[in-house]
Amino acid sequence: MPVSRREFIAAGASAAGLWLGVRVPELAAAAPIATFDPNVFVSIAPNDVVTVWVIRLEMGQGVRTLLPMIIAEELGADLARVHVEQASPGGRFRTVRLHTSGSSSSSDTYRQLRIAGAAAREMLVAAAAAHWKVDAATCRVELGAVIHGPTNRRRTFGQLATAAATLPVPRTPTLKDPATFTVLGRPTRRTDGRKIVTGRAQYGLDVKWRGMLYASIVRSPTLGATLKGFDAKAALRVPGVRHVIAVNSGVHHGVAVLASDTWTAMKGRARLHVEWEPGAGAGFDSAEFLRGMPQRWDGKLYPIRDEGDATAELARSATRLEATYEFPFQAHAPLETMNCTAHVRETDAEVWVPTQSDVRTLKQAALASGLPEDRIRAHHALMGGGFGRRLFADYVAEAVQLSAKLKVPVQVLWTREDDMRNGYFQPATMERFRAGIDAGGRLQALAHQTTTSELTIYDLHDGRNIWTAPPKPPRADNAIASGGSPWGAFDNPYTVPHLRVDCADATSPVPVGPWRAVEYPSTVFGRESFLDEIAVATGKDPIALRLELLPRDVKLVGTQRIDRARLAASLEAVRERAGWGTPFARERDGRLWGRGVACSVYHTGSYIAMVAELSVARDLSDVRVHRIVAAVDCGIPLNPLGVEGQVESGIAWGLSATLLGKVDFVNGAAVQGSFRDFRVLTIDQMPKVETHILPSQAAPRGFGEHPVPMVAPAVANAVFAACGKRVRSLPITAEGMRRA
Amino acid sequence: MPTYSLTVNGRARTVEAPADMPLLWVLRDRLQLFGTKYGCGIGACGACTVHVNGQAVRSCSLPVAAVAAARITTIEGLSRDGAHPAQQAWIEEDVAQCGFCQPGMIMEAAALLRARPQPTDGEIDGAFASHICRCGTYNRLRAAVHRAAELGGKR
Numbered sequence: 001m002p003v004s005r006r007e008f009i010a011a012g013a014s015a016a017g018l019w020l021g022v023r024v025p026e027l028a029a030a031a032p033i034a035t036f037d038p039n040v041f042v043s044i045a046p047n048d049v050v051t052v053w054v055i056r057l058e059m060g061q062g063v064r065t066l067l068p069m070i071i072a073e074e075l076g077a078d079l080a081r082v083h084v085e086q087a088s089p090g091g092r093f094r095t096v097r098l099h100t101s102g103s104s105s106s107s108d109t110y111r112q113l114r115i116a117g118a119a120a121r122e123m124l125v126a127a128a129a130a131h132w133k134v135d136a137a138t139c140r141v142e143l144g145a146v147i148h149g150p151t152n153r154r155r156t157f158g159q160l161a162t163a164a165a166t167l168p169v170p171r172t173p174t175l176k177d178p179a180t181f182t183v184l185g186r187p188t189r190r191t192d193g194r195k196i197v198t199g200r201a202q203y204g205l206d207v208k209w210r211g212m213l214y215a216s217i218v219r220s221p222t223l224g225a226t227l228k229g230f231d232a233k234a235a236l237r238v239p240g241v242r243h244v245i246a247v248n249s250g251v252h253h254g255v256a257v258l259a260s261d262t263w264t265a266m267k268g269r270a271r272l273h274v275e276w277e278p279g280a281g282a283g284f285d286s287a288e289f290l291r292g293m294p295q296r297w298d299g300k301l302y303p304i305r306d307e308g309d310a311t312a313e314l315a316r317s318a319t320r321l322e323a324t325y326e327f328p329f330q331a332h333a334p335l336e337t338m339n340c341t342a343h344v345r346e347t348d349a350e351v352w353v354p355t356q357s358d359v360r361t362l363k364q365a366a367l368a369s370g371l372p373e374d375r376i377r378a379h380h381a382l383m384g385g386g387f388g389r390r391l392f393a394d395y396v397a398e399a400v401q402l403s404a405k406l407k408v409p410v411q412v413l414w415t416r417e418d419d420m421r422n423g424y425f426q427p428a429t430m431e432r433f434r435a436g437i438d439a440g441g442r443l444q445a446l447a448h449q450t451t452t453s454e455l456t457i458y459d460l461h462d463g464r465n466i467w468t469a470p471p472k473p474p475r476a477d478n479a480i481a482s483g484g485s486p487w488g489a490f491d492n493p494y495t496v497p498h499l500r501v502d503c504a505d506a507t508s509p510v511p512v513g514p515w516r517a518v519e520y521p522s523t524v525f526g527r528e529s530f531l532d533e534i535a536v537a538t539g540k541d542p543i544a545l546r547l548e549l550l551p552r553d554v555k556l557v558g559t560q561r562i563d564r565a566r567l568a569a570s571l572e573a574v575r576e577r578a579g580w581g582t583p584f585a586r587e588r589d590g591r592l593w594g595r596g597v598a599c600s601v602y603h604t605g606s607y608i609a610m611v612a613e614l615s616v617a618r619d620l621s622d623v624r625v626h627r628i629v630a631a632v633d634c635g636i637p638l639n640p641l642g643v644e645g646q647v648e649s650g651i652a653w654g655l656s657a658t659l660l661g662k663v664d665f666v667n668g669a670a671v672q673g674s675f676r677d678f679r680v681l682t683i684d685q686m687p688k689v690e691t692h693i694l695p696s697q698a699a700p701r702g703f704g705e706h707p708v709p710m711v712a713p714a715v716a717n718a719v720f721a722a723c724g725k726r727v728r729s730l731p732i733t734a735e736g737m738r739r740a
Numbered sequence: 741m742p743t744y745s746l747t748v749n750g751r752a753r754t755v756e757a758p759a760d761m762p763l764l765w766v767l768r769d770r771l772q773l774f775g776t777k778y779g780c781g782i783g784a785c786g787a788c789t790v791h792v793n794g795q796a797v798r799s800c801s802l803p804v805a806a807v808a809a810a811r812i813t814t815i816e817g818l819s820r821d822g823a824h825p826a827q828q829a830w831i832e833e834d835v836a837q838c839g840f841c842q843p844g845m846i847m848e849a850a851a852l853l854r855a856r857p858q859p860t861d862g863e864i865d866g867a868f869a870s871h872i873c874r875c876g877t878y879n880r881l882r883a884a885v886h887r888a889a890e891l892g893g894k895r
Contacts, residue, residue, distance in 0.1 A: 060837030060875045189834040193834065194821075194827075197827040197846055198815065199776070200816075205778070206774035262769055263761045335779045335840045336779070384840025385875065645877070645880070650876075680874065683864070683871070
C-alpha cells in the first residue's frame with residue numbers, strides 16, 4: 001500500500017524535542033514510494049535499509065557515529081546496517097539547525113533523537129501487533145525486527161514499514177531505561193571509517209563540476225587593509241589563468257586569480273601586483289598588546305563573580321600571593337584549509353562547503369549572491385578539522401561572490417599560509433590572580449582579573465564588514481546575563497569565602513573567534529596554575545587543596561550548575577589512577593621529573609581531572625611529557641571509544657599550545673605562516689594517555705573541547721615540580737624556563 | 741602545454757599539464773583522485789603522501805615532469821576496498837577522527853611496513869615524525885601500525 005504524502009507536523013514532547021517533519025515534494029518524489037519516514041531523522045525502506053540523517057556536522061568529533069547510535073538504540077535497529085546520511089539545510093531539514101559548536105551535539109540531540117527513535121519503534125510495533133492481531137505489549141524489537149514473544153513470530157522493519165507509515169505518530173513515546181541500553185555505552189567504531197581509509201570520504205574540496213574554475217586569492221597583507229588597486233597583466237599571461245577579480249569577504253579584501261586548475265591559479269596569483277591601503281590594524285604588535293594588558297584592569301571592570309568581600313579580606317590577609325598568566329594568540333590550523341565550491345545561477349545557487357555553521361553559510365551565500373536563502377542549496381561536506389574556525393563562513397562569501405560574477409562554478413582554496421594568517425584567532429589574554437591566606441594557611445580570598453575580547457563570531461551573522469561596522473559594547477557587559485562568560489572565570493568551581501572575578505575588555509584589531517574550548521584554555525591555565533602556587537605557598541598537596549575547596553554539593557552560578565561532587569570525584573579518581581601518592585623518583589635518566597595536576601568543569605556538564613608526568617632536561621633545554629592520566633565524568637558515556645579518542649585529541653591539541661605553537665603579530669600581520677614556524681605536536685612528542693571514564697547516569701555532555709584546558713596547567717605545574725621553574729606564559733619554552 | 745604518460749594505480753593515464761605542476765594537483769585536478777590531500781604545499785604535513793616506485797613521497801612538492809616514467813600509487817590504488825593490512829588495522833583501532841591526514845598516514849604506513857615488516861616504536865616515530873594530525877590520533881596510529889604488522893605477517 002503506498003504511503004500518502006501526508007504531512008506530519010510537530011508532535012514533540014517539548015519545544016526542543018522531537019520535530020516530526022514535513023515531507024517536501026521533491027524528497028518524497030525521490031524516495032522509494034513506500035518508505036516509512038516517521039520524522040526527519042530516520043526512515044525505513046521496505047528493503048530493510050534504515051537511513052539516519054545526522055543533524056550535526058562532522059569534523060572528527062564523531063557525530064556521524066554517535067547520533068545514529070542514539071537513534072538505533074531507541075529504534076532497535078542494527079547499527080552495523082544503518083545507512084548514515086549527512087543532513088544539509090533546507091528541504092527536509094529546513095527547520096533543523098545543524099550548527100555545530102560548544103561540544104553540544106550529544107547533549108542537545110540526545111533526548112530529541114531518542115524520542116524520534118522511540119516514536120518510530122512504537123509505530124513499527126503497533127503495525128506488527130495489528131498484523132498478528134496481538135497485544136503490542138507482547139511484542140519487542142530486536143536488531144531491525146519486531147518479535148512477538150509468545151509465538152516467536154518475526155517481521156522485519158522493512159516488512160512493517162509500509163503499514164507503520166499509516167499509523168499516527170505517538171506524541172509521548174516511552175523511552176528505554178538506560179540500564180537496558182545495548183548500543184549506547186558500548187565502544188563503537190566510526191561508521192565512516194572504511195570510507196576514510198580508502199580515500200573515499202568526501203571533504204569540501206573533493207568536488208568537481210564541469211566548467212569549474214579554481215581560485216586562489218591574495219588577501220590584505222595587514223589587519224584591516226583595503227584594496228587600492230591591482231595590475232593583473234602578468235597574472236593573465238600565465239597559460240590557464242582566466243580571470244582576475246576583486247573579492248571582499250567582510251573580513252578580508254582580496255584579489256582572486258581564477259584558472260583551469262589550482263596550481264595555475266596559485267602561479268597566477270604569485271604574479272599579481274596589488275596595492276593596499278593600510279587599515280586600522282596596520283601597526284598592531286602582539287607583544288606590545290600583551291605588555292599593555294595589565295593597564296586594562298585599571299580601566300573599566302565588569303564584575304563577573306562577587307561573593308563576600310575579597311578586597312577587604314585581601315587587605316587583612318596574613319599572606320598574600322599574586323601572579324599573572326599570559327596566553328598568546330593561537331591559530332586553529334585545521335589540516336584541511338578553508339575552502340568552498342559555489343555555483344551561482346540566475347535564480348538559485350549551490351554551495352559545497354565544509355563548515356560548522358549552516359546558518360552562517362546561508363547568510364553569507366545570500367548576501368554575496370543577492371539570492372534569498374531559500375534559493376540556496378548548501379551541501380555540508382565532511383570537515384578536515386573545525387576547532388571553531390569553521391564557525392565562520394568568510395570563505396563562502398568569497399566563492400559565492402566569484403561564482404555570482406562569472407556564473408560558472410568556482411572553487412576557492414586557501415593555501416596553508418592564507419589559512420594561518422587570515423584566521424579568527426584565539427585571542428591573546430591575561431589572567432591576574434591574588435590570594436589572601438590566613439594565619440592557619442587557609443585560602444580566604446581569591447581575586448581573579450581576566451580579560452575578554454569581543455569574539456567576532458557574535459557580530460558576524462549578517463556578514464557585515466568587521467572593519468567598518470559600528471562598535472558594540474564590550475561583551476563583558478552582559479556576561480552574566482548571557483549565562484556565564486568568560487568560561488573558566490565565571491564558573492570557577494572552588495569555594496572561597498571571599499571571591500571576586502572581574503573582567504576587562506581587551507579587544508584588538510585581530511579578528512578573533514572561539515578556538516577549541518573557547519575561553520577555558522586561558523582562564524583555566526591561570527586558575528589551575530595559581531592553585532598550584534597556593535598549594536606550594538601553604539605546604540599543601542595540590543590535590544588535597546583542591547578537594548578542600550570543593551564541597552560535595554552543587555553550586556549554582558547564573559545559569560551554570562556546577563556539580564562539585566563530580567569534580568571532586570574526578571580528582572580522587574585521577575589521584576588513584578595516576579599513582580599520585582606513590583614514590584616518584586625526581587631524578588632519572590639524567591633528567592628532572594615532575595607531576596602536575598589540574599581540573600575543571602566544562603560548561604556545567606562534564607568534569608575532568610588530569611595529571612601530567614614529565615621530565616625536564618637538566619639544562620632546561622626541553623620538556624618531554626611522558627604520561628597523562630585523565631579521569632573524566634561526561635555523564636552517561638554514550639560511546640566510550642569516542643570519549644577516549646577525544647581525550648587523546650584534546651591532549652594533543654593542548655600540548656601543541658602548551659609546548660610549541662603560537663601566533664605573533666608584528667606590524668599588523670601574523671608572523672607565523674606554515675607548519676614550519678607554527679609548530680604542532682607530532683607523534684614522537686605524544687605522551688602515553690590513560691583515560692578513566694567514571695560511571696555516571698547524568699545527562700551526557702559532549703566532549704570535543706573539554707580535555708584541552710587542563711593540559712597547560714597540569715604541564716606547567718609538573719614543570720615546576722620537576723625543576724622549580726614557574727612558567728606563567730605559554731608556550732613553555734627553554735627560554736621561558738630559564739627566565740622563570 | 742606538455743603531455744605526460746603516467747602510470748597511476750596500475751593504469752596508464754595521459755595528462756596535459758605544465759611541467760612544474762606538482763603531482764598532487766595532477767592527481768586531484770586532472771585525474772579526480774581526491775583521496776590525496778592538500779595540507780601545506782611545502783612537504784611539511786604529509787597529507788599528500790603517495791607512493792612513487794614504492795617509496796612514500798610528498799606529492800605536493802614533486803613536479804609531474806619528475807614522475808613521468810614512475811609507478812604511482814595513491815590511497816585509491818593501495819588495495820581493493822580497504823583490504824591492505826594498514827587499512828584494516830586503521831579501522832580496527834578506530835584511528836581516524838576528521839580523517840583528512842589519514843590517507844597520507846596510511847600510505848606512509850604501507851611503505852614503512854614494506855621496508856620494516858615489524859617496526860619498533862622508534863621506527864614508527866621516525867617514519868611519521870613529519871606527518872601532522874591536528875586531531876592528535878598518534879597513539880592509535882602507532883597501535884594501528886603494530887596491528888598492521890601482525891595482520892601483514894599472517895598473510
